[in-house]
Amino acid sequence: MSLAGAADSTFDTVLVVDFGAQYAQLIARRVRECHVHSEIVPSTMPVEEMLAKGPKAIILSGGPASVYTEGAPQAPRGLFETGLPTFGICYGFQAMVRDLGGTVARTGSSEFGRTAAELGTDSVLFSGLPAAQSVWMSHGDSVTEPPEGFHTTGSTAGTPVAAVEAPERGLFGVQFHPEVLHTEHGQDVMRRFLYDVAGCRPTWTMLNIVEEQVERIRAQVGGKRVICGLSGGVDSAVAGALVQRAVGDQLTCVFVDHGLLRSGEAEQVEKDFVAATGATLKVVDAQDQFLTALAGVHDPEEKRGVIGREFIRVFERAAREVVAESGRAGEEVRYLVQGTLYPDVVESGGGSGTANIKSHHNVGGLPEDLRFTLVEPLRELFKDEVRKVGEELGLPAEMVWRQPFPGPGLAIRIIGDVTRERLEVLRAADAIAREELSRAGLDRDIWQCPVVLLADVRSVGVQGDGRSYGHPVVLRPVSSEDAMTADWSRVPHEVLATISNRITNEVREINRVTLDVTSKPPGTIEWE
Ligand SMILES: Nc1ncnc2c1ncn2[C@@H]1O[C@H](COP(=O)(O)OP(=O)(O)OP(=O)(O)O)[C@@H](O)[C@H]1O
Protein backbone atom coordinates (compact mmCIF):
# COMPACT_ATOMS: atom_id res chain seq x y z
CA MET A 1 0.00 0.00 0.00
CA SER A 2 1.31 3.44 -0.78
CA LEU A 3 -0.44 6.43 0.63
CA ALA A 4 1.64 8.88 -1.30
CA GLY A 5 1.65 9.61 -4.97
CA ALA A 6 -1.81 10.82 -5.82
CA ALA A 7 -1.72 14.34 -7.18
CA ASP A 8 -4.99 15.13 -5.44
CA SER A 9 -3.74 13.74 -2.12
CA THR A 10 -4.36 16.02 0.84
CA PHE A 11 -0.76 15.81 1.97
CA ASP A 12 2.73 15.86 0.47
CA THR A 13 5.39 13.20 0.86
CA VAL A 14 9.12 13.59 1.37
CA LEU A 15 11.45 10.64 0.95
CA VAL A 16 14.37 10.31 3.37
CA VAL A 17 17.09 8.34 1.59
CA ASP A 18 18.96 6.35 4.25
CA PHE A 19 22.73 5.92 3.88
CA GLY A 20 22.98 4.04 7.22
CA ALA A 21 22.48 7.07 9.41
CA GLN A 22 22.19 7.23 13.19
CA TYR A 23 19.54 9.85 12.67
CA ALA A 24 17.41 8.80 9.66
CA GLN A 25 14.35 8.36 11.89
CA LEU A 26 15.07 11.67 13.50
CA ILE A 27 15.01 13.36 10.08
CA ALA A 28 11.70 11.64 9.29
CA ARG A 29 10.37 12.81 12.62
CA ARG A 30 11.42 16.43 12.03
CA VAL A 31 9.57 16.29 8.69
CA ARG A 32 6.47 14.96 10.48
CA GLU A 33 6.83 17.80 12.98
CA CYS A 34 6.47 20.16 10.00
CA HIS A 35 3.20 18.30 9.25
CA VAL A 36 4.56 16.74 6.10
CA HIS A 37 4.40 12.98 5.45
CA SER A 38 7.78 11.25 5.28
CA GLU A 39 8.99 7.82 4.33
CA ILE A 40 12.47 6.36 4.78
CA VAL A 41 13.82 4.48 1.77
CA PRO A 42 17.16 2.68 1.30
CA SER A 43 19.79 4.41 -0.81
CA THR A 44 19.75 1.38 -3.11
CA MET A 45 16.17 2.02 -4.25
CA PRO A 46 16.04 2.84 -7.99
CA VAL A 47 14.90 6.35 -8.82
CA GLU A 48 11.87 5.10 -10.78
CA GLU A 49 10.61 3.38 -7.64
CA MET A 50 11.10 6.56 -5.66
CA LEU A 51 9.23 8.59 -8.28
CA ALA A 52 6.36 6.11 -8.14
CA LYS A 53 5.79 7.23 -4.55
CA GLY A 54 5.09 10.74 -5.83
CA PRO A 55 7.51 12.60 -3.57
CA LYS A 56 7.51 16.35 -3.41
CA ALA A 57 11.14 16.43 -2.21
CA ILE A 58 14.08 14.26 -1.22
CA ILE A 59 16.33 14.41 1.85
CA LEU A 60 19.62 12.50 1.78
CA SER A 61 20.69 11.28 5.24
CA GLY A 62 24.11 11.02 6.85
CA GLY A 63 26.02 7.76 7.02
CA PRO A 64 29.17 6.09 8.35
CA ALA A 65 31.00 5.54 5.03
CA SER A 66 33.45 7.76 3.16
CA VAL A 67 32.16 8.64 -0.29
CA TYR A 68 35.42 7.89 -2.08
CA THR A 69 36.01 4.42 -0.63
CA GLU A 70 35.33 1.30 -2.68
CA GLY A 71 31.71 0.22 -2.43
CA ALA A 72 30.52 3.32 -0.55
CA PRO A 73 26.80 3.95 -1.10
CA GLN A 74 26.06 6.37 -3.92
CA ALA A 75 23.24 8.78 -4.50
CA PRO A 76 20.59 6.91 -6.53
CA ARG A 77 21.46 7.13 -10.23
CA GLY A 78 19.57 9.88 -12.03
CA LEU A 79 18.25 11.45 -8.83
CA PHE A 80 19.64 14.90 -9.52
CA GLU A 81 18.15 14.96 -13.00
CA THR A 82 14.60 14.46 -11.74
CA GLY A 83 14.17 18.14 -10.91
CA LEU A 84 12.98 17.20 -7.39
CA PRO A 85 14.12 19.57 -4.64
CA THR A 86 16.87 17.67 -2.82
CA PHE A 87 18.55 18.38 0.50
CA GLY A 88 21.74 16.48 1.38
CA ILE A 89 22.78 16.20 5.02
CA CYS A 90 26.35 15.24 6.01
CA TYR A 91 27.10 12.05 4.04
CA GLY A 92 24.13 12.88 1.82
CA PHE A 93 25.68 16.28 1.13
CA GLN A 94 29.05 14.69 0.35
CA ALA A 95 27.45 12.10 -1.94
CA MET A 96 25.58 14.83 -3.81
CA VAL A 97 28.70 16.93 -4.26
CA ARG A 98 30.72 14.02 -5.53
CA ASP A 99 28.01 12.87 -7.91
CA LEU A 100 27.77 16.33 -9.45
CA GLY A 101 31.53 16.74 -9.99
CA GLY A 102 32.69 18.54 -6.83
CA THR A 103 35.37 17.12 -4.52
CA VAL A 104 35.25 15.52 -1.09
CA ALA A 105 38.36 14.65 0.89
CA ARG A 106 39.59 13.65 4.31
CA THR A 107 41.08 17.03 5.16
CA GLY A 108 42.32 16.02 8.58
CA SER A 109 39.98 18.39 10.35
CA SER A 110 37.13 16.41 11.86
CA GLU A 111 34.35 18.11 13.80
CA PHE A 112 32.20 16.37 16.41
CA GLY A 113 29.50 18.03 18.46
CA ARG A 114 28.77 21.69 18.95
CA THR A 115 30.44 23.88 16.31
CA ALA A 116 30.20 27.59 15.51
CA ALA A 117 29.06 28.24 11.94
CA GLU A 118 28.76 31.32 9.70
CA LEU A 119 25.74 30.98 7.44
CA GLY A 120 24.93 33.28 4.52
CA THR A 121 21.75 35.19 5.17
CA ASP A 122 21.24 35.61 1.40
CA SER A 123 20.90 31.84 1.15
CA VAL A 124 17.40 30.50 0.50
CA LEU A 125 17.87 27.91 3.25
CA PHE A 126 19.12 30.28 5.92
CA SER A 127 17.17 33.44 5.06
CA GLY A 128 15.91 35.31 8.09
CA LEU A 129 18.13 33.30 10.46
CA PRO A 130 21.12 34.67 12.38
CA ALA A 131 24.39 34.55 10.45
CA ALA A 132 26.30 33.15 13.42
CA GLN A 133 24.81 29.88 14.65
CA SER A 134 25.73 26.94 16.75
CA VAL A 135 25.35 23.70 14.78
CA TRP A 136 25.93 20.01 15.56
CA MET A 137 28.64 18.25 13.55
CA SER A 138 29.77 14.65 13.23
CA HIS A 139 32.15 14.15 10.33
CA GLY A 140 35.67 13.28 9.30
CA ASP A 141 35.38 14.05 5.56
CA SER A 142 34.71 17.46 4.05
CA VAL A 143 33.70 19.04 0.78
CA THR A 144 36.70 20.93 -0.56
CA GLU A 145 35.22 22.11 -3.84
CA PRO A 146 31.51 22.54 -4.58
CA PRO A 147 30.23 21.32 -7.97
CA GLU A 148 29.91 23.79 -10.81
CA GLY A 149 26.90 26.05 -10.50
CA PHE A 150 26.76 25.77 -6.70
CA HIS A 151 27.77 28.49 -4.32
CA THR A 152 28.99 28.11 -0.78
CA THR A 153 26.54 29.41 1.81
CA GLY A 154 28.11 28.34 5.08
CA SER A 155 31.45 27.66 6.75
CA THR A 156 33.01 26.79 10.09
CA ALA A 157 36.59 27.18 11.32
CA GLY A 158 37.47 23.64 10.23
CA THR A 159 35.16 23.33 7.22
CA PRO A 160 35.27 26.18 4.68
CA VAL A 161 32.49 24.53 2.62
CA ALA A 162 29.89 23.62 5.25
CA ALA A 163 26.81 24.42 3.14
CA VAL A 164 26.15 24.84 -0.58
CA GLU A 165 23.19 25.51 -2.80
CA ALA A 166 22.03 25.76 -6.39
CA PRO A 167 18.55 27.13 -5.67
CA GLU A 168 17.43 27.36 -9.31
CA ARG A 169 17.97 23.58 -9.52
CA GLY A 170 16.44 22.97 -6.08
CA LEU A 171 19.66 21.43 -4.74
CA PHE A 172 20.97 22.10 -1.23
CA GLY A 173 23.51 20.50 1.06
CA VAL A 174 24.79 21.00 4.60
CA GLN A 175 27.62 19.35 6.48
CA PHE A 176 25.94 19.81 9.86
CA HIS A 177 22.88 17.98 11.23
CA PRO A 178 19.77 20.19 11.21
CA GLU A 179 17.72 17.25 12.57
CA VAL A 180 19.30 17.13 16.02
CA LEU A 181 17.92 19.27 18.80
CA HIS A 182 21.34 20.78 19.53
CA THR A 183 21.52 22.53 16.16
CA GLU A 184 20.11 25.88 17.19
CA HIS A 185 17.98 26.66 14.11
CA GLY A 186 17.84 23.16 12.66
CA GLN A 187 14.07 22.99 12.52
CA ASP A 188 13.94 26.44 10.86
CA VAL A 189 16.27 25.15 8.16
CA MET A 190 13.97 22.13 7.68
CA ARG A 191 11.00 24.47 7.35
CA ARG A 192 12.78 26.64 4.77
CA PHE A 193 13.51 23.56 2.69
CA LEU A 194 10.12 21.91 3.02
CA TYR A 195 7.89 24.96 2.69
CA ASP A 196 9.86 27.63 0.81
CA VAL A 197 11.91 25.45 -1.52
CA ALA A 198 9.74 22.37 -2.02
CA GLY A 199 6.36 23.99 -1.50
CA CYS A 200 5.14 21.23 0.81
CA ARG A 201 1.81 21.84 2.52
CA PRO A 202 1.67 21.46 6.33
CA THR A 203 -1.33 19.14 6.22
CA TRP A 204 -0.06 15.82 7.60
CA THR A 205 -1.62 15.32 11.03
CA MET A 206 -1.87 12.78 13.81
CA LEU A 207 -5.24 11.84 12.35
CA ASN A 208 -3.45 10.84 9.13
CA ILE A 209 -1.00 8.74 11.13
CA VAL A 210 -3.90 6.97 12.83
CA GLU A 211 -5.66 6.35 9.51
CA GLU A 212 -2.45 5.14 7.86
CA GLN A 213 -1.79 2.68 10.67
CA VAL A 214 -5.37 1.44 10.86
CA GLU A 215 -5.25 0.75 7.12
CA ARG A 216 -1.91 -1.06 7.44
CA ILE A 217 -3.10 -3.21 10.35
CA ARG A 218 -6.21 -4.25 8.43
CA ALA A 219 -4.11 -5.15 5.41
CA GLN A 220 -1.69 -7.13 7.58
CA VAL A 221 -4.06 -9.20 9.72
CA GLY A 222 -7.19 -9.42 7.57
CA GLY A 223 -9.91 -11.32 9.40
CA LYS A 224 -7.54 -13.23 11.70
CA ARG A 225 -7.47 -13.21 15.50
CA VAL A 226 -4.82 -11.08 17.21
CA ILE A 227 -3.42 -10.81 20.73
CA CYS A 228 -1.77 -7.70 22.18
CA GLY A 229 0.77 -7.65 25.00
CA LEU A 230 -0.69 -4.97 27.24
CA SER A 231 1.47 -3.60 30.06
CA GLY A 232 -0.48 -0.65 31.39
CA GLY A 233 2.13 1.64 29.81
CA VAL A 234 1.52 4.26 27.16
CA ASP A 235 2.87 2.40 24.16
CA SER A 236 0.91 -0.81 24.42
CA ALA A 237 -2.25 1.09 25.35
CA VAL A 238 -1.94 3.16 22.18
CA ALA A 239 -0.94 0.16 20.03
CA GLY A 240 -3.85 -1.85 21.46
CA ALA A 241 -6.31 0.98 20.87
CA LEU A 242 -5.12 1.34 17.25
CA VAL A 243 -5.52 -2.37 16.61
CA GLN A 244 -8.91 -2.34 18.23
CA ARG A 245 -9.97 0.48 15.95
CA ALA A 246 -8.68 -1.53 12.98
CA VAL A 247 -10.05 -5.00 13.71
CA GLY A 248 -12.41 -4.60 16.67
CA ASP A 249 -13.17 -7.76 18.58
CA GLN A 250 -10.69 -9.91 16.68
CA LEU A 251 -8.36 -8.54 19.37
CA THR A 252 -7.71 -9.94 22.84
CA CYS A 253 -5.32 -8.04 25.11
CA VAL A 254 -3.05 -10.07 27.36
CA PHE A 255 -1.61 -8.58 30.51
CA VAL A 256 1.20 -10.61 32.05
CA ASP A 257 1.69 -10.32 35.78
CA HIS A 258 5.32 -11.47 35.86
CA GLY A 259 5.86 -10.56 39.49
CA LEU A 260 8.24 -7.75 38.46
CA LEU A 261 5.60 -5.04 38.59
CA ARG A 262 5.30 -2.08 40.90
CA SER A 263 2.67 -2.07 43.58
CA GLY A 264 -0.89 -1.48 42.39
CA GLU A 265 0.00 -1.94 38.72
CA ALA A 266 -1.95 -5.07 37.90
CA GLU A 267 -5.17 -3.72 39.39
CA GLN A 268 -4.74 -0.45 37.54
CA VAL A 269 -4.43 -2.09 34.11
CA GLU A 270 -7.52 -4.17 34.67
CA LYS A 271 -9.50 -1.13 35.67
CA ASP A 272 -8.24 1.67 33.37
CA PHE A 273 -7.63 0.12 29.99
CA VAL A 274 -10.83 -1.83 29.86
CA ALA A 275 -12.80 1.19 31.04
CA ALA A 276 -11.21 3.39 28.37
CA THR A 277 -11.45 1.06 25.40
CA GLY A 278 -13.88 -1.72 26.21
CA ALA A 279 -11.33 -4.19 24.86
CA THR A 280 -11.28 -7.82 25.95
CA LEU A 281 -8.55 -8.36 28.54
CA LYS A 282 -6.96 -11.56 29.70
CA VAL A 283 -4.79 -11.42 32.81
CA VAL A 284 -2.16 -14.12 33.22
CA ASP A 285 -0.49 -14.80 36.55
CA ALA A 286 3.02 -15.90 35.56
CA GLN A 287 4.90 -14.88 38.70
CA ASP A 288 6.29 -18.31 39.51
CA GLN A 289 7.30 -18.95 35.92
CA PHE A 290 9.35 -15.73 35.64
CA LEU A 291 10.92 -15.95 39.09
CA THR A 292 11.97 -19.54 38.51
CA ALA A 293 13.47 -18.69 35.13
CA LEU A 294 15.33 -15.71 36.62
CA ALA A 295 16.76 -17.57 39.61
CA GLY A 296 20.52 -17.05 39.79
CA VAL A 297 20.64 -14.77 36.73
CA HIS A 298 22.48 -11.53 37.37
CA ASP A 299 23.88 -10.48 34.00
CA PRO A 300 21.68 -7.69 32.57
CA GLU A 301 21.57 -9.00 29.01
CA GLU A 302 20.90 -12.52 30.24
CA LYS A 303 18.01 -11.23 32.36
CA ARG A 304 16.56 -9.47 29.34
CA GLY A 305 16.87 -12.62 27.25
CA VAL A 306 15.13 -14.75 29.89
CA ILE A 307 12.34 -12.20 30.26
CA GLY A 308 11.84 -11.80 26.49
CA ARG A 309 11.61 -15.57 26.13
CA GLU A 310 9.21 -16.09 29.03
CA PHE A 311 6.95 -13.32 27.75
CA ILE A 312 6.63 -15.14 24.44
CA ARG A 313 5.96 -18.49 26.17
CA VAL A 314 3.13 -16.84 28.11
CA PHE A 315 1.74 -15.24 24.94
CA GLU A 316 1.81 -18.64 23.20
CA ARG A 317 -0.19 -20.19 26.01
CA ALA A 318 -2.60 -17.28 26.07
CA ALA A 319 -3.05 -17.57 22.30
CA ARG A 320 -4.04 -21.24 22.62
CA GLU A 321 -6.50 -20.36 25.34
CA VAL A 322 -8.02 -17.58 23.25
CA VAL A 323 -8.66 -20.10 20.47
CA ALA A 324 -10.08 -22.68 22.89
CA GLU A 325 -12.35 -20.10 24.46
CA SER A 326 -13.59 -18.90 21.08
CA GLY A 327 -14.76 -22.46 20.38
CA ARG A 328 -13.00 -22.49 17.01
CA ALA A 329 -10.64 -25.41 17.40
CA GLY A 330 -7.98 -25.71 14.71
CA GLU A 331 -7.64 -21.95 14.38
CA GLU A 332 -4.36 -20.36 15.39
CA VAL A 333 -3.51 -16.89 16.67
CA ARG A 334 -0.54 -15.84 14.58
CA TYR A 335 -0.36 -12.14 15.28
CA LEU A 336 1.14 -10.51 18.36
CA VAL A 337 0.78 -6.77 18.85
CA GLN A 338 3.51 -5.01 20.82
CA GLY A 339 3.93 -1.35 21.70
CA THR A 340 7.47 -1.23 20.35
CA LEU A 341 8.84 2.27 19.69
CA TYR A 342 11.77 3.39 17.59
CA PRO A 343 14.14 3.94 20.57
CA ASP A 344 13.55 0.29 21.63
CA VAL A 345 14.60 -0.78 18.15
CA VAL A 346 17.62 1.45 17.80
CA GLU A 347 18.99 0.64 21.28
CA SER A 348 18.66 -3.05 20.54
CA GLY A 349 20.95 -2.49 17.54
CA GLY A 350 18.08 -2.78 15.08
CA GLY A 351 18.75 0.45 13.17
CA SER A 352 20.87 0.32 10.04
CA GLY A 353 24.38 -0.32 11.29
CA THR A 354 23.70 0.86 14.85
CA ALA A 355 25.29 -0.57 18.00
CA ASN A 356 23.51 -2.79 20.56
CA ILE A 357 23.27 -0.84 23.80
CA LYS A 358 20.79 -3.08 25.57
CA SER A 359 18.36 -5.67 24.23
CA HIS A 360 14.88 -4.40 24.93
CA HIS A 361 12.86 -7.49 25.79
CA ASN A 362 10.36 -6.79 23.01
CA VAL A 363 13.01 -6.44 20.27
CA GLY A 364 16.51 -7.80 20.91
CA GLY A 365 15.31 -10.06 23.75
CA LEU A 366 12.86 -12.06 21.62
CA PRO A 367 13.57 -15.80 21.36
CA GLU A 368 14.86 -17.22 18.08
CA ASP A 369 11.95 -19.64 17.80
CA LEU A 370 9.38 -16.85 17.78
CA ARG A 371 6.42 -18.01 15.73
CA PHE A 372 4.21 -14.97 16.01
CA THR A 373 4.12 -12.36 13.28
CA LEU A 374 4.59 -9.06 15.05
CA VAL A 375 2.20 -6.16 14.60
CA GLU A 376 4.00 -3.02 15.76
CA PRO A 377 2.21 0.09 14.55
CA LEU A 378 4.42 2.44 16.60
CA ARG A 379 7.76 1.01 15.58
CA GLU A 380 8.85 4.14 13.74
CA LEU A 381 7.59 6.67 16.25
CA PHE A 382 9.03 8.40 19.30
CA LYS A 383 7.24 8.50 22.65
CA ASP A 384 6.03 12.10 22.42
CA GLU A 385 4.49 11.32 19.02
CA VAL A 386 2.84 8.20 20.49
CA ARG A 387 1.31 10.36 23.19
CA LYS A 388 -0.20 12.57 20.49
CA VAL A 389 -1.58 9.50 18.71
CA GLY A 390 -3.09 8.38 22.03
CA GLU A 391 -4.76 11.75 22.44
CA GLU A 392 -6.07 11.55 18.89
CA LEU A 393 -7.56 8.15 19.74
CA GLY A 394 -9.32 9.68 22.71
CA LEU A 395 -7.46 7.77 25.42
CA PRO A 396 -7.69 9.42 28.85
CA ALA A 397 -4.94 11.87 29.83
CA GLU A 398 -3.80 9.77 32.83
CA MET A 399 -3.06 6.93 30.46
CA VAL A 400 -1.39 8.97 27.74
CA TRP A 401 0.82 10.90 30.16
CA ARG A 402 1.78 7.95 32.36
CA GLN A 403 5.52 7.71 32.94
CA PRO A 404 7.25 4.87 31.12
CA PHE A 405 8.01 1.65 32.95
CA PRO A 406 10.21 -0.97 31.26
CA GLY A 407 8.69 -4.31 30.30
CA PRO A 408 11.35 -6.27 32.28
CA GLY A 409 10.14 -4.26 35.24
CA LEU A 410 11.89 -4.30 38.59
CA ALA A 411 14.17 -7.13 37.44
CA ILE A 412 16.47 -4.63 35.69
CA ARG A 413 16.38 -2.34 38.73
CA ILE A 414 17.77 -4.97 41.09
CA ILE A 415 21.49 -5.00 40.54
CA GLY A 416 22.19 -8.65 41.26
CA ASP A 417 19.99 -11.74 41.36
CA VAL A 418 16.24 -11.24 41.40
CA THR A 419 14.44 -12.80 44.36
CA ARG A 420 10.97 -12.44 45.81
CA GLU A 421 12.36 -10.74 48.94
CA ARG A 422 14.43 -8.22 46.99
CA LEU A 423 11.43 -7.43 44.80
CA GLU A 424 9.36 -6.69 47.89
CA VAL A 425 12.02 -4.34 49.26
CA LEU A 426 12.33 -2.47 45.97
CA ARG A 427 8.55 -2.31 45.50
CA ALA A 428 8.18 -0.63 48.90
CA ALA A 429 10.92 1.94 48.18
CA ASP A 430 9.57 2.64 44.69
CA ALA A 431 6.03 3.21 45.97
CA ILE A 432 7.32 5.84 48.42
CA ALA A 433 9.34 7.68 45.77
CA ARG A 434 6.40 7.70 43.36
CA GLU A 435 4.00 8.89 46.01
CA GLU A 436 6.22 11.79 47.09
CA LEU A 437 7.10 12.91 43.55
CA SER A 438 3.38 12.94 42.68
CA ARG A 439 2.55 14.78 45.89
CA ALA A 440 5.12 17.43 44.93
CA GLY A 441 3.38 17.82 41.55
CA LEU A 442 6.43 16.67 39.59
CA ASP A 443 4.88 13.89 37.50
CA ARG A 444 4.86 15.84 34.25
CA ASP A 445 8.30 17.43 34.80
CA ILE A 446 9.96 14.11 35.36
CA TRP A 447 10.12 11.65 32.48
CA GLN A 448 10.42 8.75 34.93
CA CYS A 449 12.26 7.98 38.15
CA PRO A 450 13.66 4.48 38.40
CA VAL A 451 14.51 3.42 41.95
CA VAL A 452 17.42 1.01 41.78
CA LEU A 453 18.27 -1.52 44.49
CA LEU A 454 21.99 -2.24 44.82
CA ALA A 455 21.26 -5.70 46.11
CA ASP A 456 24.85 -6.93 46.07
CA VAL A 457 26.15 -3.86 47.90
CA ARG A 458 25.80 -3.38 51.67
CA SER A 459 26.50 -0.27 53.66
CA VAL A 460 26.95 0.40 57.35
CA GLY A 461 24.49 2.64 59.16
CA VAL A 462 23.48 3.63 62.63
CA GLN A 463 19.81 3.29 63.45
CA GLY A 464 18.25 3.44 66.93
CA ASP A 465 21.74 3.63 68.43
CA GLY A 466 22.53 0.30 66.86
CA ARG A 467 24.56 -0.70 63.85
CA SER A 468 22.72 -1.53 60.63
CA TYR A 469 24.17 -3.23 57.60
CA GLY A 470 21.65 -2.67 54.85
CA HIS A 471 21.39 -1.95 51.16
CA PRO A 472 21.53 1.34 49.28
CA VAL A 473 18.95 2.43 46.74
CA VAL A 474 19.58 4.92 43.97
CA LEU A 475 17.01 7.48 42.84
CA ARG A 476 17.28 8.13 39.11
CA PRO A 477 14.88 10.96 38.21
CA VAL A 478 15.40 12.06 34.59
CA SER A 479 13.99 14.55 32.14
CA SER A 480 13.79 13.68 28.47
CA GLU A 481 12.00 14.36 25.20
CA ASP A 482 12.12 10.87 23.73
CA ALA A 483 14.37 8.67 25.94
CA MET A 484 17.13 8.80 23.31
CA THR A 485 18.92 11.40 25.43
CA ALA A 486 18.15 12.47 28.99
CA ASP A 487 19.36 14.66 31.81
CA TRP A 488 19.05 14.11 35.55
CA SER A 489 16.15 16.07 37.01
CA ARG A 490 16.83 18.82 39.51
CA VAL A 491 14.26 17.61 42.05
CA PRO A 492 13.91 20.10 44.94
CA HIS A 493 16.05 19.11 47.93
CA GLU A 494 13.08 19.04 50.31
CA VAL A 495 11.34 16.47 48.15
CA LEU A 496 14.50 14.34 48.02
CA ALA A 497 14.86 14.69 51.78
CA THR A 498 11.30 13.45 52.36
CA ILE A 499 11.81 10.49 50.05
CA SER A 500 15.09 9.57 51.71
CA ASN A 501 13.64 9.90 55.17
CA ARG A 502 10.60 7.83 54.44
CA ILE A 503 12.47 5.07 52.61
CA THR A 504 15.05 4.62 55.37
CA ASN A 505 12.37 4.76 58.06
CA GLU A 506 9.79 2.56 56.41
CA VAL A 507 11.84 -0.02 54.52
CA ARG A 508 13.91 -1.90 57.07
CA GLU A 509 16.42 -3.40 54.62
CA ILE A 510 17.43 0.00 53.15
CA ASN A 511 19.71 2.27 55.17
CA ARG A 512 21.00 4.63 52.48
CA VAL A 513 19.45 6.62 49.63
CA THR A 514 21.60 8.08 46.85
CA LEU A 515 20.92 10.27 43.82
CA ASP A 516 22.13 9.52 40.28
CA VAL A 517 23.38 12.73 38.62
CA THR A 518 24.43 11.28 35.26
CA SER A 519 22.99 12.39 31.94
CA LYS A 520 22.30 10.04 28.98
CA PRO A 521 24.76 9.74 27.37
CA PRO A 522 26.96 8.59 29.03
CA GLY A 523 24.56 6.77 31.38
CA THR A 524 21.37 5.12 30.17
CA ILE A 525 18.12 5.73 32.07
CA GLU A 526 17.87 2.25 33.56
CA TRP A 527 20.92 0.80 35.29
CA GLU A 528 20.79 -2.49 33.38
N1 LIG B 1 3.39 -6.95 31.74
C1 LIG B 1 3.22 -7.02 30.43
N2 LIG B 1 2.23 -7.77 29.89
C2 LIG B 1 2.06 -7.83 28.57
N3 LIG B 1 2.82 -7.20 27.68
C3 LIG B 1 3.82 -6.44 28.14
C4 LIG B 1 4.07 -6.30 29.53
N4 LIG B 1 5.13 -5.48 29.69
C5 LIG B 1 5.52 -5.10 28.45
N5 LIG B 1 4.74 -5.67 27.51
C6 LIG B 1 4.86 -5.54 26.04
O1 LIG B 1 6.16 -5.05 25.73
C7 LIG B 1 6.07 -3.78 25.08
C8 LIG B 1 7.24 -2.89 25.44
O2 LIG B 1 7.18 -2.52 26.81
P1 LIG B 1 7.39 -0.98 27.19
O3 LIG B 1 7.47 -0.88 28.66
O4 LIG B 1 8.48 -0.42 26.34
O5 LIG B 1 6.08 -0.28 26.64
P2 LIG B 1 4.78 0.10 27.39
O6 LIG B 1 4.75 -0.55 28.71
O7 LIG B 1 3.65 -0.19 26.48
O8 LIG B 1 4.90 1.64 27.52
P3 LIG B 1 5.82 2.46 28.54
O9 LIG B 1 7.14 2.64 27.80
O10 LIG B 1 5.08 3.73 28.67
O11 LIG B 1 5.96 1.70 29.77
C9 LIG B 1 4.74 -3.24 25.51
O12 LIG B 1 4.28 -2.24 24.64
C10 LIG B 1 3.89 -4.50 25.53
O13 LIG B 1 3.46 -4.84 24.23
Ligand SMILES: O=c1[nH]c(=O)c2[nH+]cn([C@@H]3O[C@H](COP(=O)(O)O)[C@@H](O)[C@H]3O)c2[nH]1
Ligand atom coordinates in the same frame (compact mmCIF):
# COMPACT_ATOMS: atom_id res chain seq x y z
O1 LIG C 1 9.87 -2.15 27.33
C1 LIG C 1 11.02 -1.94 27.61
N1 LIG C 1 11.82 -2.99 27.54
C2 LIG C 1 13.09 -2.94 27.90
O2 LIG C 1 13.75 -3.96 27.84
C3 LIG C 1 13.56 -1.65 28.33
N2 LIG C 1 14.76 -1.20 28.74
C4 LIG C 1 14.63 0.13 29.01
N3 LIG C 1 13.40 0.53 28.78
C5 LIG C 1 12.85 1.88 28.85
O3 LIG C 1 13.32 2.55 27.68
C6 LIG C 1 13.73 3.91 27.96
C7 LIG C 1 15.20 4.09 27.67
O4 LIG C 1 15.91 3.38 28.64
P1 LIG C 1 17.48 3.27 28.73
O5 LIG C 1 18.01 4.66 28.69
O6 LIG C 1 17.74 2.57 30.03
O7 LIG C 1 17.90 2.47 27.57
C8 LIG C 1 13.38 4.11 29.43
O8 LIG C 1 12.09 4.71 29.47
C9 LIG C 1 13.36 2.71 30.03
O9 LIG C 1 12.53 2.60 31.15
C10 LIG C 1 12.71 -0.55 28.34
N4 LIG C 1 11.45 -0.70 27.97
Ligand SMILES: NC(=O)CC[C@H](N)C(=O)O
Ligand atom coordinates in the same frame (compact mmCIF):
# COMPACT_ATOMS: atom_id res chain seq x y z
N1 LIG D 1 27.59 11.77 9.95
C1 LIG D 1 27.93 11.55 8.69
O1 LIG D 1 27.10 11.45 7.80
C2 LIG D 1 29.39 11.33 8.45
C3 LIG D 1 29.76 11.28 6.98
C4 LIG D 1 31.14 10.71 6.75
N2 LIG D 1 31.18 9.35 7.20
C5 LIG D 1 32.18 11.57 7.47
O2 LIG D 1 32.77 11.14 8.42
O3 LIG D 1 32.41 12.70 7.07
Ligand SMILES: [Mg+2]
Ligand atom coordinates in the same frame (compact mmCIF):
# COMPACT_ATOMS: atom_id res chain seq x y z
MG1 LIG E 1 6.14 -0.34 30.07
